Amino acid sequence: xxxxxxxxxxxxxIGAGIVLFFVLVAIFAPLIAPYDPLEVVIPRxxxxxxxxxxxxxxxxxxxxxxxxxxxxxxxxxxxxxxxAIGAATGVIFGMLAGYFGGKLDxxxxxxxxxxxxxxxxxxxxxxxTVLGSSTRxxxxxxxxxxxxxxxxxxxxxxxxxxxxxxIDAIRAVGANDFRIIFLHIFPNILSPIxxxxxxxxxxxxxxxxxxxxxxxGTPPPTAEWGAMVDRGRAFLYQAPHMIYFPGLMIxxxxxxxxxxxxxxxxxxxxxxSR
Amino acid sequence: MVGGKxxxxxxxLKQYFPIRGGILGRTIxxxxxxxxxxxxxxxxxxxxxxxxxxCGKSTxxxxxxxxEKPNNGNIIFDGVDLAKLQERAMRKKRGDIQIIFQDPYASxxxxxxxxxxxxxAMDIQxxxxxxxxxxxxxxxxxxxxxxxxxxxxxxxxFSGGQRQRIxxxxxxxxxxxLIICDEAVSALDVSIQAQVLNLxxxxxxxxxxxxxxxxxxxxxxxxxxxxxIVMYLGKIMEIADKKALFNHPGHPYTYALLSSIPSTNMLExxxxxxxxxxxxxxxxxPKGCPFHTRCPFAIERCMYDxxxxxxxxxGQQVACHLAEEGIVDFVSLSREQEFSLTExxx
Numbered sequence: 001x002x003x004x005x006x007x008x009x010x011x012x013x014i015g016a017g018i019v020l021f022f023v024l025v026a027i028f029a030p031l032i033a034p035y036d037p038l039e040v041v042i043p044r045x046x047x048x049x050x051x052x053x054x055x056x057x058x059x060x061x062x063x064x065x066x067x068x069x070x071x072x073x074x075x076x077x078x079x080x081x082x083x084a085i086g087a088a089t090g091v092i093f094g095m096l097a098g099y100f101g102g103k104l105d106x107x108x109x110x111x112x113x114x115x116x117x118x119x120x121x122x123x124x125x126x127x128x129t130v131l132g133s134s135t136r137x138x139x140x141x142x143x144x145x146x147x148x149x150x151x152x153x154x155x156x157x158x159x160x161x162x163x164x165x166x167i168d169a170i171r172a173v174g175a176n177d178f179r180i181i182f183l184h185i186f187p188n189i190l191s192p193i194x195x196x197x198x199x200x201x202x203x204x205x206x207x208x209x210x211x212x213x214x215x216x217g218t219p220p221p222t223a224e225w226g227a228m229v230d231r232g233r234a235f236l237y238q239a240p241h242m243i244y245f246p247g248l249m250i251x252x253x254x255x256x257x258x259x260x261x262x263x264x265x266x267x268x269x270x271x272x273s274r
Numbered sequence: 275m276v277g278g279k280x281x282x283x284x285x286x287l288k289q290y291f292p293i294r295g296g297i298l299g300r301t302i303x304x305x306x307x308x309x310x311x312x313x314x315x316x317x318x319x320x321x322x323x324x325x326x327x328x329c330g331k332s333t334x335x336x337x338x339x340x341x342e343k344p345n346n347g348n349i350i351f352d353g354v355d356l357a358k359l360q361e362r363a364m365r366k367k368r369g370d371i372q373i374i375f376q377d378p379y380a381s382x383x384x385x386x387x388x389x390x391x392x393x394x395a396m397d398i399q400x401x402x403x404x405x406x407x408x409x410x411x412x413x414x415x416x417x418x419x420x421x422x423x424x425x426x427x428x429x430x431x432f433s434g435g436q437r438q439r440i441x442x443x444x445x446x447x448x449x450x451x452l453i454i455c456d457e458a459v460s461a462l463d464v465s466i467q468a469q470v471l472n473l474x475x476x477x478x479x480x481x482x483x484x485x486x487x488x489x490x491x492x493x494x495x496x497x498x499x500x501x502x503i504v505m506y507l508g509k510i511m512e513i514a515d516k517k518a519l520f521n522h523p524g525h526p527y528t529y530a531l532l533s534s535i536p537s538t539n540m541l542e543x544x545x546x547x548x549x550x551x552x553x554x555x556x557x558x559x560p561k562g563c564p565f566h567t568r569c570p571f572a573i574e575r576c577m578y579d580x581x582x583x584x585x586x587x588x589g590q591q592v593a594c595h596l597a598e599e600g601i602v603d604f605v606s607l608s609r610e611q612e613f614s615l616t617e618x619x620x
Contacts (some may be wrong), residue, residue: 070376146511164380165375165376165380165381166380166381166382166383168336168341168373168375168381169375169381169382169441169444170338170383170394170395171341171371172341172368172371172372173368173369173372173394173398173399173444173448174363174365174366174368174369174372174394174396174398174399174448176365179398184383187383188383188384188385271539
């Protein structure tokens with residue numbers, strides 16, 4: 001049991017390291033990037049990785065490394081913001097459904113079921129198509145996509161906490177529902193929310209990248225990993241590095257986030273792993 | 275002690291829980307947790323409610339507190355019917371009735387310090403002045419045997435007995451008139467039980483508190499009560515003064531409960547009644563007297579006729595057909611029965 005626990009801890013630290021690395025890269029992007037990510041230099045187009053352009057250049061001669069560095073900003077922003085919006089909405093709906101139960105619960109959860117019944121990417125695609133493609137709308141689409149997961153987890157956790165005696169005790173001294181929900185239930189269901197949020201950031205990044213890959217995400221010329229992979233598709237044979245490196249980044253970041261989130265689950269909910 | 279004015283009067287209280295089934299979630303049946311009970315609690319006394327688990331004693335307590343909304347009946351507290359109050363008005367009244375729970379590990383919010391827990395209760399009920407709050411809290415903690423230095427500790431830093439003291443402090447902080455102790459000492463070690471019981475007794479004297487003490491432990495009940503209510507399957511079987519109940523139980527069920535208390539007197543040979551079978555389901559309770567399926571003395575009438583509570587002696591009410599003429603001597607009755615049984619076998 002102990003070795004399992006340590007392994008999980010190691011996993012969490014590795015994940016945290018990867019995530020921290022990308023966050024730092026995103027924050028200091030202008031300082032690290034060797035070139036302007038948007039600078040078009042046609043003569044140096046489609047160059048393979050070299051000492052001058054570590055990760056090569058794309059079909060417009062833009063430096064791949066610089067674009068990947070700036071792309072981290074877009075991916076992380078979309079992932080975190082979409083998760084925050086989705087979490088806030090899902091948590092509120094989930095707590096209301098779990099706490100009040102009855103008709104309200106049925107109505108909210110049926111709406112969530114409807115959302116869940118749509119394939120996620122299709123839903124996001126539909127939303128972005130209707131609202132127009134911009135980073136803001138991608139965030140919105142990915143956020144809506146995240147709501148059901150939060151609502152379900154939070155509803156379950158609320159049901160568990162609400163039947164504990166300290167909730168009865170605080171009601172017995174005259175607390176109203178608002179106080180009970182936000183001051184007593186919410187702090188006690190934080191750990192599953194944090195875990196879900198962490199894991200969701202990874203999913204959100206993949207979805208956002210997929211939207212870009214399909215051409216409805218963050219519009220060009222902004223450097224975005226999904227869009228970069230899409231662009232490289234046309235030059236798969238001449239310049240495979242255009243796909244490899246942004247693809248690898250998406251993979252690395254998401255794996256890092258998931259490792260962190262998995263480790264966090266055990267860390268925050270020790271009862272479950274024992 | 276008994277004889278003060280009536281503080282709480284429960285009349286025909288019913289608490290049914292719906293059982294839903296099917297796709298449409300229709301109510302297909304009810305669990306009759308509390309089924310038409312009436313009793314009074316006087317100012318300054320301790321009334322215990324005893325019975326097996328599942329008999330509805332805890333639910334009765336929760337209904338009085340309006341933690342569950344009763345289906346029927348009146349809960350007249352200090353002249354106001356709590357069962358009819360709007361939620362908002364009820365919240366204001368809540369300072370007058372408090373509860374101490376069974377499980378000291380579940381009854382405190384793990385993320386709040388002792389100070390926060392008690393302060394919140396006082397803030398909500400607006401007890402005393404805000405400026406004095408800190409001083410008041412320290413005083414309450416000292417009253418229950420905790421110190422100022424423990425004020426900023428979290429619940430997990432305390433032992434079970436200490437946590438129960440925190441629960442008592444919280445209940446006390448809003449200056450209630452009535453405290454419902456729902457198995458308040460059952461989860462504690464025996465030595466700690468005695469401490470907490472004595473604390474409760476001390477507080478009762480100091481603050482003129484009235485207790486409704488819900489327990490399954492007759493030893494504890496004997497120690498603390500003035501009057502005792504015996505419940506079975508959501509109904510009251512017997513209400514009696516402590517002395518009357520322990521000296522001459524009027525209901526066969528009470529007699530069975532009492533005979534289950536182990537005796538330390540080796541010379542005294544006890545006539546035990548051992549009840550067979552399980553408590554029937556409160557979803558579908560037996561017709562007539564709810565106890566007739568397990569009652570060793572049941573007669574035919576018990577199967578269809580529900581006996582009402584009636585007075586058998588001063589301060590003792592019993593719901594049993596056998597006791598209609600007065601108190602029955604169960605010891606000789608069970609001897610007679612045994613005798614006739616053996617005779618029949620021969």
